[in-house]
Amino acid sequence: MTIAKNCIVTLDYHINDTDGNLLHEEEEPIVYLHGNYGHIFKAVEEALAGKSIGDTFKVILSAQQAFGDYDPALVVTEELSELPKELCVGMEIDGYMDEDSEDVTIYTVSEITSTHATLDGNHPLAGMDLVFEGKILDIHAANEEEIQEILNYHHEH
16 A cells, blocks of 8 residues: 555654754654645655655755744743743743734743743744654555544644
8 A cells, every 4th residue: 555645644753954963753653644634744745645664755844844934023031920830941831922812822931030931932943954754654544534533633733
């Protein structure tokens, strides 16, 4: 079987920077629904189409194809009194951009002073070109029930 629309694909993968430094490696494989549903980077999905179990892949993603350019406007400074009491550098907290109270942004605490904290809403890999590579572990055709379950899950999250 080869990867095509509405196949559930299981991948073992890791992400490096373009110098070969490991940036991210999951302990568990990733499972996604193939077919342009937005569950995996578009360039990776395009490269996987037609591949089979056991095939390896390597896709170089520009920052724009991956997590986007680093946006300094997503870095904010807040008074400690407005934030959770047990705040520490590296902690992630949910926040909202003023313009859209429906759009939740996950901020990483990057600095804490005696009165303020700096929060960064950029993805930790934003602004970086990445190398996404791995191996295809499993492929199976999804039935309609599986497709709906996956789509509903991703819609809720």
